Amino acid sequence: MFAELNELLDASPQRPETGKFTLLRDTRTDGSFLVHHFLSFYLRAGCKVCFVALLQSFSHYNIVAQKLGVSLTAAKERGQLVFLEGLKSCLDLLFGEEEEQSGQPSPLQFISESASNLKALFDFVRTSLTPAGSDSWKGPVLLVDDLSVLLSLGATPVAVLDFIHYCRVAVCSQLKGNIVVLVHSNEDSEDEENELVVNSLCHHSDLILWVEGLATGFCKDVHGQIKIIRRVSLELMAEPDHVQIYQYKIQDKNVTFFARGLSAAVL
Numbered sequence: 001m002f003a004e005l006n007e008l009l010d011a012s013p014q015r016p017e018t019g020k021f022t023l024l025r026d027t028r029t030d031g032s033f034l035v036h037h038f039l040s041f042y043l044r045a046g047c048k049v050c051f052v053a054l055l056q057s058f059s060h061y062n063i064v065a066q067k068l069g070v071s072l073t074a075a076k077e078r079g080q081l082v083f084l085e086g087l088k089s090c091l092d093l094l095f096g097e098e099e100e101q102s103g104q105p106s107p108l109q110f111i112s113e114s115a116s117n118l119k120a121l122f123d124f125v126r127t128s129l130t131p132a133g134s135d136s137w138k139g140p141v142l143l144v145d146d147l148s149v150l151l152s153l154g155a156t157p158v159a160v161l162d163f164i165h166y167c168r169v170a171v172c173s174q175l176k177g178n179i180v181v182l183v184h185s186n187e188d189s190e191d192e193e194n195e196l197v198v199n200s201l202c203h204h205s206d207l208i209l210w211v212e213g214l215a216t217g218f219c220k221d222v223h224g225q226i227k228i229i230r231r232v233s234l235e236l237m238a239e240p241d242h243v244q245i246y247q248y249k250i251q252d253k254n255v256t257f258f259a260r261g262l263s264a265a266v267l
Contacts, residue, residue, distance in 0.1 A: 001041040001068060002033075002255045008228060008246065009207075013045035018139045019172045023205040024182040025198065028213030029224045031182060033250055035145045036061070038180045040068040043075050047177070048137035050128040052107075052121070054086035054149035067253045080137060082128040090153065108153070116156045118163040126170050129177065140177035142167055147201075148184045148194055157193045161200055168204075206231050211248075222247050226257065 006012060024034045032055070039061070042049050053061060061083075062072040075081035089108045107124035110117050129140035150160050164181070171177040185198040202208060208229040214222060230242040246257045 001037050001044060004257045005037055005255065006041070008244070008257060011041070013041055016042065016045045016047060016138065016178070018176045018178065020178045020206045021168055021172060021204065022178065022180045022207045022209065023201050024180065025185055025202070025208060025210040026182070026212070027185050027187065027210070029211055031184075031209075031211040032056075032145065033255055034209055034211065035143065035180075035182050036064045036068060037255075039072075039143055040065055040070040042141045042143070042178070043070050043072075043080065046080075046138045048080060048082075048129060048131070048135065048140045049075070050082045050084075050125050050140070050142050052084045052086065052125070052142070052144045054147075055145050057087055058083055058085050079135075084124065086149065110155060110159075111153045116154060116159040118150070118155060118159050122163055122166050122170075125167055129171060129175060131175075140171055140175050142171050142177070142179045144179075144181045146182040146184060147197065151193055151197065157196045157200075160197050164201065164204075206234060221249060223250050224248060225260070 001013070011017070022038070024031050024038075039049065039051065043065075051061075058072065065072050072081060072083070076083060084107055086108065089106055090111060093106055093108060093112050105120045107121045109120045125142055129142065131137070131140070147160060147164075150163075151157065155163075164179075167179060171179055181201065183194075183198050183201065185195065187195075189195065208227075208231070210227040210229065212225050212227070214224060225245060225247050228244040228246070232239045232241055245260060247260050247262075248255055248257045
């Protein structure tokens with residue numbers, strides 16, 4: 001996890017919040033560093049994590065996590081991390097190699113069916129995060145990287161939004177846990193289905209971290225801009241949302257944040 005980002009968010013693994021829906025949004029850049037931050041943050045916090053990884057392999061996430069001081073392999077072995085490797089599951093389903101486990105269908109069963117139904121994926125999440133009698137983990141966490149892939153696999157926007165709604169009820173409301181979801185967006189894109197999902201999620205999020213590439217193009221000392229939007233209006237209708245804007249630079253094992261125009265290279 002990145003200490004500077006924790007300071008900006010006033011967050012600490014010693015006192016993780018509960019019942020929050022966090023949306024990670026990236027435009028013209030790659031926001032995956034935020035996924036790695038929250039994954040290592042909640043594992044360090046002692047939370048039970050269900051990671052629906054649709055974009056990369058387990059080995060990729062594990063290599064990055066090790067740089068941040070967390071072992072995903074060890075977390076899986078002790079039962080703290082439930083990892084759904086979407087790439088492998090999709091290939092197994094498409095080539096007929098997916099075997100049903102414990103009589104349950106594959107979480108991504110919808111890609112081999114005519115109906116766009118994400119119920120199997122929701123059942124996987126709920127089963128993974130429902131605490132057993134012997135569990136001593138803190139609040140459960142659902143992490144999705146990235147939700148836009150479900151649309152590419154054939155799920156409809158309504159099915160994706162229904163999936164998130166039921167997850168919010170189960171994880172945030174009933175289990176007092178948290179959800180963190182990454183989506184890609186491009187305001188100039190003609191992908192209306194993806195933009196519909198992104199805009200709908202923005203309206204229902206407690207916290208939005210929106211990373212954007214620089215409008216001026218590539219810069220070796222400033223990799224992008226992050227907008228931190230705290231949805232105060234969800235609780236206090238008359239209050240505007242709190243918005244903070246910073247620029248950032250990604251390093252090998254860290255990310256530094258600074259006010260716009262105050263990069264070390266400029267000063």
